[in-house]
Structure formats: structure tokens, C-alpha cells
Amino acid sequence: MVAKNAFAAAAIGMLAVLGLAASASASQGRAMLADTMMMSMMAPAPGMMMMSMAPAPGMMMPMTFKQPALPYPYTATEPFIDNRTNTIHFTKHLATYYTNLNTAASTNSSLAMMKLEALVPALNMGTPKVIRNNAGGIFNHLIFFKTLMMPTAMTNSTNNTMLPEDIATAINSSFGNFSAFEKNMTETALGVFGSGWAWLTYNPKTKALAVEPTANQDNPLSAGLNYSGNTPLLGIDVWEHAYYLKHQNVRADYIKDWFMVVNWPQVSANYKAAMSGDMSMLTSYASA
Ligand SMILES: [Fe+2]
Known part of the structure; x- marks a missing residue:
């Protein structure tokens, strides 16, 4: 403590x-x-200007925020989320958020000392956009990729009978049954106007689960951005870059396919971490 x-x-x-x-x-x-x-x-x-914190010309910029390796092959979620989409999404889009946040951190040693799990909950309306968008972009995508897996009988289940017992029970308790949760998550993801996310979250006060959207690269943890402050357990990226190569403009088909590759054991682990207040576990990767 x-x-x-x-x-x-x-x-x-x-x-x-x-x-x-x-x-x-x-x-x-x-x-x-x-x-x-x-x-x-x-x-x-x-x-x-905080010029004294900038590296001298010719010096390497410190790599404060380091992108981990994807813990499975880019082909793992085929045919539902394709190799090319995963590759570009992870190595181009997510990498760009790292580049941008590290550029900001290279002239701001205070930012460079922050951990994402402390930074994202503290974002507010006064936060510079470069920090808000890129810290959120990294945090959100680490959760997104960590909660995908190869399609299995579990992920292909249309009910929660094959899910880990703790998360299945929590979903039933909060939504009535898995189908009701799936409908809520689908409608919320479809309802995001433009770019954003839909999340399954844990409310630390009521202990209940909820479904909620965020815009752009915002996260539900950011109460200072007028979100719930709930802990994200699972999130679907509905930016077009997450699905356009395979699903083009049909977001509904992408959402159906995404459900086929959700890593429910990881969601269960996130649920346990959320209940214990351990935010670092949500985005930790073995290679980081
Ligand atoms: Fe994305």
C-alpha cells in the first residue's frame, strides 16, 4: 500500500x-x-519552451514507450480478421501511436516517466491532444490485440456455455444472458459515429459489467474526459483501419467476425485484474 x-x-x-x-x-x-x-x-x-529536456541535435531520442511483439502470428485470427489487416494494424497504425508519443516524451521528461496505466486514467480536457490521442491509442490497441486469439469452439460459441465460469457468471448477472450482452455490444459498436471503440467494462463501485462506447482513442478509464472511469475488460476497435481491407464498409460483418476470435480466457484474466485493481496487467505483454 x-x-x-x-x-x-x-x-x-x-x-x-x-x-x-x-x-x-x-x-x-x-x-x-x-x-x-x-x-x-x-x-x-x-x-x-522546455528546451532543456530535448535531446541535442544528432542524439538518439530515448525510446520510452516500447511496442511489444504480437503474442501470436498475424495469421492467427484468419479467416475472421485477416493477416494483412492484423499486420498493417499492428506494425503501422499502433507503431505510429508509439512514434508520436515517444516524440512528445522526447521533449517532456515528465511524460517520459509515466506509465500508461497511470497516464490514461488521468487524462482530462486540458491534456494536450498529442498525449491524449497517442497514449489512448497505445493503451486501447494493447487491450484489443491481447483479447484476440485463434478461433476455437469457445470463440465460435453463440452462448456463454464454454466461457470461463467467472466471466460467464458476471455477464449473465449484468446482462441477463450472453445473447443480450452480444446484442448490446454489437449495437454499441455499430452506433459509434466515425472512429471509436465499444467496450465491456467493470464498474469497481457496483461490481457490475457494462457496455459503453468511446470516441477516437479515448478509454472508459478516463473519467476526466467525461467517461465512466470503469475498467475495460474487452474492446472492439471500430476505426475503419481495423476492418476495411476485409469487410469494406460493412461494420456489422466485422463485429460478427470479431466475436469469433475473442480470447475469453484473457477477458476472464482481465476481469480478475480489474477486481484486484491491477491495471498494469491489462496491457502487459510477455515481450515488453
Ligand atoms: Fe486500430
Whole structure:
């Protein structure tokens, strides 16, 4: 508990420098105040650039946020999500979010010290777009790819009889049955206007599951962006880059195919992590 509080205080101090401290909870107030005072001495005067934190010309930029390897072959989710889509999605789209966030971190050592699981819940309306979009983009895609798997009898099930017992019970308790959840998730994903996500989330206060959308690269954890603050267990990316090569404009077909390759044992593991408050587990990869 001590280590956790110390980490939270340090994180809030960094957020103060980033202009993100407004999202800190009241319980973190005292730690935030002390760290804000300390960190404010390190912050540049108004109007000044933080040039001292930029690498000298010719120096390599530090790779603060490192993209892990995909834990399965790009072909693993064929034929439902195709090799080419997975390859471009992981090696181009996700890689670009890493490049952009690392570029921002190269001139901002406070950002460079942040962990995604602390940064994403602290995002708010004052956060620079480059941080909001790219930190969210990385966090969301790590959850997305981690909750896909090769199609099996489990993923092909149209009910939850083959799902791990804990997540099956939670889905039944919150939605009535698996079909009702599937309908809710499908309609929410279809209802996202433009680019965004639909999520299965865990509410730490009520212990119930919910389905909710986010826009662009936002995440439900970001209460400061007017989302629920719930913990994401499973998310479907409904940006066109996630499905256009195979499904073109038919998002409904992509959603049906996505359900065929959901990694329910991983969703169950995410559920356990959410109940224990361990956010780092949601996006941890063996190769990271
Ligand atoms: Fe994506």
C-alpha cells in the first residue's frame, strides 16, 4: 500500500507538470499539493519552451514507450480478421501511436516517466491532444490485440456455455444472458459515429459489467474526459483501419467476425485484474 501511494503521488506530480493534475481524486490531494509544489520549481516559466529536456541535435531520442511483439502470428485470427489487416494494424497504425508519443516524451521528461496505466486514467480536457490521442491509442490497441486469439469452439460459441465460469457468471448477472450482452455490444459498436471503440467494462463501485462506447482513442478509464472511469475488460476497435481491407464498409460483418476470435480466457484474466485493481496487467505483454 505504501509503495502504491508513493507511486500515485509521484504520478500526480508528473501530471502537474503536464497540466493534467485537475483529474486527480480528492484522496490524492495532499500528495498532489506537495508534489505540485516540488515539480512547479522544475517547470518552465509561462511562455518558455522546455528546451532543456530535448535531446541535442544528432542524439538518439530515448525510446520510452516500447511496442511489444504480437503474442501470436498475424495469421492467427484468419479467416475472421485477416493477416494483412492484423499486420498493417499492428506494425503501422499502433507503431505510429508509439512514434508520436515517444516524440512528445522526447521533449517532456515528465511524460517520459509515466506509465500508461497511470497516464490514461488521468487524462482530462486540458491534456494536450498529442498525449491524449497517442497514449489512448497505445493503451486501447494493447487491450484489443491481447483479447484476440485463434478461433476455437469457445470463440465460435453463440452462448456463454464454454466461457470461463467467472466471466460467464458476471455477464449473465449484468446482462441477463450472453445473447443480450452480444446484442448490446454489437449495437454499441455499430452506433459509434466515425472512429471509436465499444467496450465491456467493470464498474469497481457496483461490481457490475457494462457496455459503453468511446470516441477516437479515448478509454472508459478516463473519467476526466467525461467517461465512466470503469475498467475495460474487452474492446472492439471500430476505426475503419481495423476492418476495411476485409469487410469494406460493412461494420456489422466485422463485429460478427470479431466475436469469433475473442480470447475469453484473457477477458476472464482481465476481469480478475480489474477486481484486484491491477491495471498494469491489462496491457502487459510477455515481450515488453
Ligand atoms: Fe486500430
